[in-house]
Amino acid sequence: MKFPSGPAPDPAGSRGEHRIRSFHARRGRITQAQAAAIDRLWSRWGVELDGSALDPGRLFPAGEGGSRTPVVLEIGFGMGDATAAMAAADPSTGILAVDVHTPGQGNLLALADRAGLTNIRVANGDAIVLLRDMLPPASLDGLRVYFPDPWPKAKHHKRRLIQPEFVTLVTPLLRPGAVVHCATDWEPYAEQMLEVLTAAPGLANRYGAGFAPRPDFRPMTKFERAGLAKGHAVRDLLFVRT
Template sequence: MFPEGPAPDPAGSRGEHRIRSFHARRGRITPAQAAAIARHWDRWGVELDGSPLDLAALFGVPEPRVVVEIGFGMGDATAQMAAADPSTGILAVDVHTPGQGNLLALADRMGLANLRIGNGDAIVLLRDMLPPASLSGLRVYFPDPWPKTRHHKRRLIQPEFLALVTPLLRPGAVLHCATDWEPYAEQMLQVLTAAPGLANLHDGFAPRPDFRPMTKFERQGLAKGHVVRDLLFERVRPAF
């Protein structure tokens, strides 16, 4: 579809695992989004193909402060956070082609030198491409809640996911989750609280932080009476 753009399956067989961070969805793309991909993918795009990633080279600064965001939707909140904190590199991961195009257009319009857009399975990135203690944060905002009981095993925030993620976080790095699905919020809190190497920065759920912009999706959830929950957990130094 886009010869110079994001690949349909950059990791190939590397993506064959039980944890899934996404459902592949190309979606209907507008001409403006397609144009942004054609023009800007080479500058901001990163294929999550399993090859080790040099974050210093990727962001063009030595010892960069890097936060990974899993699932950015249309990218409006991601762009706002990147603009508000230019000293932090944001590697935002999604497979939604219209969202990729929209975020590329925003990156170009706003001149976001600290943003990169990862295409593919975030689990491949976390499992195969990053060295230990390389991240200053991880953001998972409004992941698929998989509301049916038989599908709960498909939820991203699980003990095996945290066992994969925690070693990648530097001491003091923050894992920030948000959801508007109350049962999933309760499960997140339970799983995160039990995870070795993570400490809750609040007593239970966190107040909504000012740095996380309100998204259209979040406003729609609030209009339906949903309660949005934030969870902020810090990577603590292992005890010796």
């Protein structure tokens, strides 16, 4: 299904790049409710990651006294249930949620509209383009990456999102005190995440040298439930920008 005024199939036009990506763009089967939400709400709450400069603070209304609204970037939100729940629990924080899955984009827009949430913006496209080309330094108050594709085969490990190059790209965009929160149910990927984040200059592990206890504020996702049903251990990592 095409949306004339909705998310573009490739908003950055691939920018002439031939790099390895951590995702596959997926349109997928979309419900009438999801399509209707995109048609009605994309022009208001949708953001195309086309490579043009973006000030995330300007995406959300100012807080009390005209103060800047803190913005957390979430990469890969699936169907958006956890994103909507976290937005509802913390309405003073803006969530810039990035994904390439059209049904998920429509579902999150519908969830936000149904709950009367105004602190979610749905971004379509490659998060690397956003981080590398669009955001100014120290413009984010947090980063969330929950249950990214683990790319379990050894030959695909290079496609994993949490790599040294990714962390080098994102760290300067984080304000001091910003929290990087990752979660996965794939133990080898959890170990890689811990190694990469521990080695990154400018980030400090909130829990010494290991994984974090599961925080109450992170809602259970379908990916987490599926992992637990398979007997996987779910690992959280919480690092702070120093």
